[in-house]
Amino acid sequence: SRQIAKALRENVNFMWLSGMNRPDFRTINRFRGKVMKAVINEVFYGIIDQLLEMGMIDLQSYFMDGTKIEANANKYSFVWKKSTQTYKARLQEKVKALLEQIDELEAEEEKEYEDRDLNEMGEGKEIDSEKLNEVMEKINQRLKNDTDNKDLKAAKKQIEKDFLPRMKKYEAYEDILGERNSFSKTDPDATFMRMKEDHMKNGQLKAGYNIQVGTQNQFILGYSLHQRPGDTLCLQEHLEKFYANMGLYPQNVIADAGYGSEENYAWMEKRGIEAYVKYNSFHYERKPSYKKKNPYRADAFVYQEGEDEYECPQGKRLRFEKEGIRRTEGGYESKRKIYRCVDCSGCPVRGECTKGKGNRQITVGAELERYRRTASERL
Ligand code: SF4
Structure with missing residues (x-):
C-alpha cells in the first residue's frame, strides 16, 4: 500500500490511472484488504466477460503454468506432519504407561475401586485430549475418597500440566496440516516447499504458496492458490475454479510436462478439453x-x-x-x-x-x- 501511495505521488502513469487522486496508504490498504477482498472474484471474472465481448480473448486456448511464492513467514517456523505423528505416538505411549502404573499401584495396595479401569481406558482406541479429560475426571472422583493418595495426585498433575496441553497442541497441528506435510507457525496457511530462487544454493525448503495462472493473449484468465508444492494435482482444482466462475471449460489447455499425468489427461478428456500437455519423457x-x-x-x-x-x-x-x-x-x-x-x-x-x-x-x-x-x- 505504501508503494502504491508513493507511485501515485511520483509516477506519471499511476497519476493518470488515478485521475490525479492521491489517497493515503491507509485508505489503499483498507480498500485492498476489506473492500476488494469481498469483490475481487466478481471484478476479475467481470473483466474476463468484457474481454470476451470485445473479442480480445475467445477462451479456445488456455496457457497454464504455476509458480511458487515465498510467504511472509519465518524460515524456521516449520511444523512437519511426520514429527507431529511421532511425538503424538510417543505421548500416547507415556499416557498408557502412566495409567498402567496407577492401576498396578492400587492393586498392590489392595484398594478396591469399582471403577479401577484407568488402564482399560488407554487400550484399544487412540488416546486423545477428550480421553485424557475423561481420565482426569476419574482421577478426581477417586481423589474425593482418597484425598491423600500421592500417586493419584502426581498423575493428575502430570496429565494436567504436561500431557493434556501437549496432546491439544498436536491435535491442533493435525487440524491445520490436513492433507499437507508441513505448515509454518507464523503463517499456518503456508506450506514448506522448494522454491525456484535458491540464493543460498542449499535446497532449503521455504514456507510458500503455489500459484497457478491461465492466460491467453497476455491476459490472465484464471488464477488459483494452492498449498501443495507439485503442479500436477493443481490442474483439476484450477480448471474447476475457472468452470465455477465462467460456466465452461477452455477448449484447449496448453501446459508443460509438470501437468502431464494419466489422471489429468483422463480428467480433461472426460470434459471435452483437448490437452496440449507434454509428459515427462x-x-x-x-x-x-x-x-x-x-x-x-x-x-x-x-x-x-x-x-x-x-x-x-x-x-x-x-x-x-x-x-x-x-x-x-x-x-x-x-x-x-x-x-x-x-x-x-x-x-x-x-x-x-x-x-x-x-x-x-x-x-x-x-x-x-x-x-x-x-x-x-x-x-
Ligand atoms: S530380447 Fe532377449 S532377453 Fe529380451 S525379451 Fe527378447 S528374448 Fe528375452
Missing part, C-alpha cells in the same frame, strides 16, 4: 540417441492385436501375466498390465535387455500410452 523420446541408447525399452516391443501379447526385438513372445492398479494421491486408479517373455534363455542380447534373473517382463499402462500418443500427435 516427451523431449527425451525425441532425441536421436533415445532409440539407439535403449533398443530394448518397453515401447520397442510390438503389441500383437487380438492375442494380447508383445513381441520383443528378438522375435520372442511376451504373454500377459497379471494386472495391477496404481492409485494416485488424487484417488485416480491407473491400470497396469504385466507381460513376461516365454523364454529368454540363450538370448544373445539378454545382458542388454534385462538385469533380472528370470525372463524379461514389461509393465504397460495402455491408457497412459494412449493419452501420451494423443498428446504427442497434437504437439
Whole structure:
C-alpha cells in the first residue's frame, strides 16, 4: 500500500490511472484488504466477460503454468506432519504407561475401586485430549475418597500440566496440516516447499504458496492458490475454479510436462478439453540417441492385436501375466498390465535387455500410452 501511495505521488502513469487522486496508504490498504477482498472474484471474472465481448480473448486456448511464492513467514517456523505423528505416538505411549502404573499401584495396595479401569481406558482406541479429560475426571472422583493418595495426585498433575496441553497442541497441528506435510507457525496457511530462487544454493525448503495462472493473449484468465508444492494435482482444482466462475471449460489447455499425468489427461478428456500437455519423457523420446541408447525399452516391443501379447526385438513372445492398479494421491486408479517373455534363455542380447534373473517382463499402462500418443500427435 505504501508503494502504491508513493507511485501515485511520483509516477506519471499511476497519476493518470488515478485521475490525479492521491489517497493515503491507509485508505489503499483498507480498500485492498476489506473492500476488494469481498469483490475481487466478481471484478476479475467481470473483466474476463468484457474481454470476451470485445473479442480480445475467445477462451479456445488456455496457457497454464504455476509458480511458487515465498510467504511472509519465518524460515524456521516449520511444523512437519511426520514429527507431529511421532511425538503424538510417543505421548500416547507415556499416557498408557502412566495409567498402567496407577492401576498396578492400587492393586498392590489392595484398594478396591469399582471403577479401577484407568488402564482399560488407554487400550484399544487412540488416546486423545477428550480421553485424557475423561481420565482426569476419574482421577478426581477417586481423589474425593482418597484425598491423600500421592500417586493419584502426581498423575493428575502430570496429565494436567504436561500431557493434556501437549496432546491439544498436536491435535491442533493435525487440524491445520490436513492433507499437507508441513505448515509454518507464523503463517499456518503456508506450506514448506522448494522454491525456484535458491540464493543460498542449499535446497532449503521455504514456507510458500503455489500459484497457478491461465492466460491467453497476455491476459490472465484464471488464477488459483494452492498449498501443495507439485503442479500436477493443481490442474483439476484450477480448471474447476475457472468452470465455477465462467460456466465452461477452455477448449484447449496448453501446459508443460509438470501437468502431464494419466489422471489429468483422463480428467480433461472426460470434459471435452483437448490437452496440449507434454509428459515427462516427451523431449527425451525425441532425441536421436533415445532409440539407439535403449533398443530394448518397453515401447520397442510390438503389441500383437487380438492375442494380447508383445513381441520383443528378438522375435520372442511376451504373454500377459497379471494386472495391477496404481492409485494416485488424487484417488485416480491407473491400470497396469504385466507381460513376461516365454523364454529368454540363450538370448544373445539378454545382458542388454534385462538385469533380472528370470525372463524379461514389461509393465504397460495402455491408457497412459494412449493419452501420451494423443498428446504427442497434437504437439
Ligand atoms: S532377453 Fe528375452 S525379451 Fe529380451 S530380447 Fe532377449 S528374448 Fe527378447
